[in-house]
Amino acid sequence: QVQLAESGGGLVQAGGSLRLSCAASGRTFSGYAMGWFRQAPGKEREFVGAIRWSSGLAYYADSVKGRFIISRDNAKNMVYLQMNSLKPEDTAIYYCAATRGSYLYSGSEYDYWGQGTQVTVSS
Numbered sequence: 001q002v003q004l005a006e007s008g009g010g011l012v013q014a015g016g017s018l019r020l021s022c023a024a025s026g027r028t029f030s031g032y033a034m035g036w037f038r039q040a041p042g043k044e045r046e047f048v049g050a051i052r053w054s055s056g057l058a059y060y061a062d063s064v065k066g067r068f069i070i071s072r073d074n075a076k077n078m079v080y081l082q083m084n085s086l087k088p089e090d091t092a093i094y095y096c097a098a099t100r101g102s103y104l105y106s107g108s109e110y111d112y113w114g115q116g117t118q119v120t121v122s123s
Contacts, residue, residue, distance in 0.1 A: 002026035002112045004096045009117030020081040022096030029053045034079040034103050037042035050104040086121045093118050
């Protein structure tokens, strides 16, 4: 059974940093891409970024490009989202997800989801 578990969320001041982790288990993920999405209250779920597990190629939403970095540790089956220069508008629940699909920007492509972790950025 595939399980994704996020951790690392919390409260941080604007300009600060957080690193989210996603522990993946239950299968081999070499053919998968791992995505990060977020959802703020009253807003739709939004693509943040994704990384192809085998190649390490990463993709980012324009809103986070240059501030967020996605990485993975194959040996530990972990995916990370390093968030720098955080802004109040980054406040949301952040979700880790896995897909074998090719279009990484849409949540509907993803088969597995974690439970989410709250990130709150104060001004």
